C-alpha cells in the first residue's frame with residue numbers, strides 16, 4: 001500500500017507489509033551499520049533517525065517481498081554520503097586513494113593473503129586471540145570504500161547482489177572491493193596479533 | 205565432475221564460502237578441497253577469519269532504547285501530518 005493511500009488516522013497500521021512490520025525490526029542492523037559508517041554513537045543515532053524518516057516517506061517505493069534490510073541500508077548509506085559531503089572533506093584523500101586502487105580490471109583473485117609470509121601461526125589461531133574490540137578497531141580503520149563492503153558482507157550477511165544494489169556498483173566491483181577489503185583487514189588483524197605478542201614474526 | 209586445480213579453487217574460495225557459486229561449481233571446489241593438502245592452510249585461515257568476524261558481529265550493540273522511542277515518535281508524527 002502506497003503512502004498516499006494510507007488513511008491519516010491515529011490507529012496503528014501494523015498489518016503485514018506495513019512500515020512497522022517490515023522496517024522497524026531492522027533498527028538494530030541499521031544502527032550497527034550506521035555505527036560502522038560514522039564511527040560514533042551520536043552520529044550513528046542522527047543517521048539512523050534520518051534514515052527512518054526518509055524510509056517512511058519513501059515507503060511506497062519499497063517493493064514488498066524484497067529484503068527491507070538492504071533497502072534500509074541503501075537509504076542509510078545515501079544519507080551518510082550526503083551528510084559527509086555537507087561536512088568536511090576529510091575523507092577525500094582516502095577515498096581517492098581507494099578509488100585508484102579499486103580498478104575493476106584488476107583481478108580480484110590475487111595471491112592468498114598469507115602466502116609466503118613467514119609466521120608461526122599457519123593455522124590462523126591468532127584470530128581467536130583477538131577480542132571483538134580489536135576487530136572493530138581494525139574494521140573502522142579501513143578506507144570507507146572497503147569498510148562498507150566488509151561490514152555488509154561479513155557482519156551483515158548481504159549477498160553480492162544485495163551489496164551491488166546498496167552500493168550502486170556493478171557486481172564485479174563489489175567482488176573486487178570485497179576481496180581487497182578482506183585482504184586489507186586480514187593484514188591489519190595479523191599485525192594486531194603481532195603487536196599483542198600473540199605472534200612472533202620470524203627474524204629475517 | 206570436472207577437476208579444478210589449486211589456483212582455480214583458491215580463486216573461488218570466497219565465492220564458495222559466501223554461498224555465491226552455482227551448485228556445480230560449489231561441488232567442484234568442495235571435492236578439490238577435500239583431497240588437497242596444499243589448499244588447506246589458506247582455507248583454514250579464511251575460515252578462522254570468517255569465524256572471528258561472525259563472533260564479533262554477534263557482540264555488536266543493539267539500537268539504544270532512547271533512539272527507538274524517538275523514531276517511533278517521529279513516525280507517529282509523520283503519520284498524523286497529511287502528505
Ligand SMILES: [Zn+2]
Pocket residue numbers: 209210211213236240241242243
Ligand atoms: Zn588445492
